[in-house]
Amino acid sequence: MTVLRNDAAPGELSFRLADWTVQSEGQARPPKSVDEWAAQWRALGLAEAARIAFRWAQFPPEQEYAVGEWNQGMLTTGLPPGGRFDLIARWTVAGKPYEGKLENVVCAR
């Protein structure tokens, strides 16, 4: 579960997940996108209700937060259970770029 919120930034916080990086075993890529998931579920013939629930349970692909706004959702790395990775999150506040790194995160087995 990922939670991102704007508690007190001096301006609107915005991000695009496509700008974030999952680093694992020398490889770097963005989190798996909702479009990739949608194509996968459609190919498998998943029911519409299940596809809608899965899509909207994901962390938003992009979003803007005024103070007090937030989301929680699932962020998928595409790594197997037990996979180890660093996550570099990037966002802007009033247009100014920031980034933060969560290191050595381990996926549950």
Add this chain to the structure above:
Amino acid sequence: MGMKRGLFGLLLACIAAFPGAAADLPPLTHGLTPVAEPKPAPALRLADLDGKPHDLADLRGKLVVVNFWATWCPPCRREMPSLEHLNQRLQARGLKALAVDVGEDADTVFSFTGQLEPAPTFPLLLDRDSQTMQRWKVKGLPTTFVIDPQGRVIYRAVGGREFDHDAVVGQLLPYLPGR
């Protein structure tokens, strides 16, 4: 560039790495975001759990709270009782709440809301194919909009709220038709 502490919180809960993190619920917040340039609300015509049609256009003259949600969305579940409290507190003065469930059927919604205390008394509408939510440009759940008596979107709220908090009520009072 660097992490600017205090500006925001980012929690990535991976159970193996942070065993306690998933149990800590993010707090619901207490404010609505004013829309800088209010524009007419998109169309909203949906049926409720009993199949009765509802049209936002018929509520012109009321202050309408439109809440997009789903039963599998944790902050949606947490904020729902506070929306009913708000509805009870202000409906006599012209507030009308509408909750739009995304992608689920009537039985699923009914079985969840029947457990709530207080249970919602406002209409629970079904957006089975999520087309209405996408027309309203919702990017994540829950998202709530406030529509003034002239039919314009004047507030938004992305993420869970305590709708019955005095700060939220204070933002709504000036727009109530029955002040």
